[in-house]
Amino acid sequence: MTLGKDVDSVLVVPGDGLKALLPNDVTSDKFTTKAEVVESAEAPIEKGQKLGTLTVYLGEEAYGSVDLVALDAVEQSVFLAKKKAVEDFISQTWFKAAIGLAVLVVLIVVLRLTVFRPKRRYGSSYTGTRRPRNYKGGRRRK
Secondary structure (H helix, E strand, O other), X not given: OEOEOOOOOOOEEEOOOOOOOOOOOOOHHXXXXXXXEOOOOEOXXXXXXXXXXXXXXXXXXXXXXXXXXXXXXXXXXXXXXXXXXHHXXXXXXXXXXXXXXXXXXXXXXXXXXXXXXXXXXXXXXXXXXXOOOOOOOOOOOO
């Protein structure tokens, strides 16, 4: 069981009894049973909710079956439910494609700004400060 609050499993019991008239020579050791229970059920689970089937066999022939139901109710954990919703969202193909595209765009921008940046026109080694275009002053003389 998944998403259960404080529990990891739920006990199942037969919902109804199985009644039949039998000949005197048939004993209970000749009966076999096979239980088919859901592998994983998600909470919330209500008391009496069907979670499987119990089939009774006499020899090779199915004699009857009865529903297996939850003995107790199980509440859903809010944290586990939200965690599962996020995991389901992240595992979607379109989300993975969008993340891949975003990483590619960031990589292209970084490469453009670092490796493929435009060359400076009048020498790339000049690192001095630029003066505004309308600067008319000169050096101060002492």
